[in-house]
Amino acid sequence: MSPVLTVDNLRVRAGDRLLASLDALEVGPGECAAIVGESGSGKTTTLNAMLGLTDDGLRVTGKIVIYGVDVVTAGERALRRLRGSAVALVSQSPRHSLNPTMRLGTLLRRALARHGLHGAPARKRTEAALRSVLLDPGLLRRYPHQVSGGQAQRFAIAMAVALRARVILADEPTSALDVTVQAAVLDLLARVRGEYGIAMVFVSHDLAAVSGVADRLVVMRDGGVVESGPVAAVLDRPTADYTRELLAAVPAIRR
């Protein structure tokens, strides 16, 4: 299947300083690539570049093609169209990325209306999306601050499902969650990508968390890629010293 997201020779610079570079990445429908690295590695900068979100003063070169649109050269209108439909963002603190003055139901209704869905079809789409993330429809009456971190994250994923997103870009989606809630959200992301064939790019510092969801791993450090490949290969036979160091540092419990 042809990839939904392609990165080619991406470089993000601030003046002379290289913040992030990624030579090549392809993610097809239902596939998930994980970018792992520590603070300052450039992983979030790379993800933001995919959303066309780059601060003033940053220079982006290369190509990021999502669903036929080159994000690097696209104008603001094309980007907005892309972000509202084909691309969904699941951020670290969803309660802060949702408009605090609106109930969750209103947020979802407005988003669907923007895609021309009103009335009964919109309601049906909403119900199905909430079911797929195991959220009680009663939650739609709540405001973002009235739901838990895990519920907000489920809602963000439900929005992506309801809007028929083709790509989910997830930035540390489980780092702020308790471990049992984290496991539930990771499981949900894995199921959603299988069921709906959504492509995913998952950015995290947590190698163990992403390794259960992703099929490709990209390990970044200091703005560059130190290693990439299929998850099993990178975990079983890491080639870079830094990857080995990361793997050794993952805390584990005896089972």
Add this chain to the structure above:
Amino acid sequence: MLSAEGLTVSFGRNRVVQAVTLDLPDASGGVAVIGESGSGKTTIARALLGLVRPTSGRVLFRGEDIARLGREGRARYRSEVQPVFQDGDEALDPRMRVGASIREALRIRRRRGPAAGPRAMSRATPSVADLLAAVLLDPGLADRRPHELSGGERQRVIIARALAVDPRLLILDEPTSALDVTVQAAVLDLLAGLRDERGLGYLLITHNLAIVERLCQYVHVLFAGHIVESGPAATVLAAPVHPYTRALRDAVPRLGGPPVPAGGTPEALPAATGCPFRHRCPIAVDSCATEMPPARPVADGHQVACHVATAAASPSSRT
């Protein structure tokens, strides 16, 4: 050396900690309290530090209620029990160079003199450079301000400052959760080394089961303010009995393994009556709705507060 006896803390009508009893050692030992957000684990730490007053129950320092300590006893408690909080940029004064922060603690130690007990006098007071060296930092960092340091360096400075008053027991509240995984491993190594070299006791407050065994021999598992399981760390982590502990353990992500959800929605609120875990419990029975199960022993030193679970009847879902 420090213990909680039937410790209960309420904020308004909200009971955050319910009848918690635990003992903390003062030499080369570690006790962990594990639980998720809202379980009351930080409130227990604050009560043990005398920062929150118990609604009922007591905190005892060397057998005496900390609310009734005299001047000398209080000085001794303050120097022997030291907190190490999660970084959060908040634990260090942003205007002070880190050397000055540590020097301030050293000054308190000197001023306290004999009141701090014979032990404090028996050792020569270290210098700022000694303390920075003890946490494996370049003494040159003393001239920096907190924002000029990395998260891992800041956490080491906070540990160095705690060591300045020659404590016996450190209360570690999520000491590594703000750190990158490689930095976390280094800070855990440092803490394990200090424990053995100086014979320190630790209370580790964390939501991360995977770091517990590195520092602690004994664990208490907290859910909605109740201790639901206690026992030797090796046993509780390897063969948890309470369904909540099992869910916690199974949820720790494994390299390359698929995520293991606990079933249902872990965001469900604790039940207000009976066993607080019953809304999330896969093995709940009728009596769970009406009665909070008392803690009962399942093995030597291993206690579980559950009507149903037994060591044999609830084998771990994964081995």
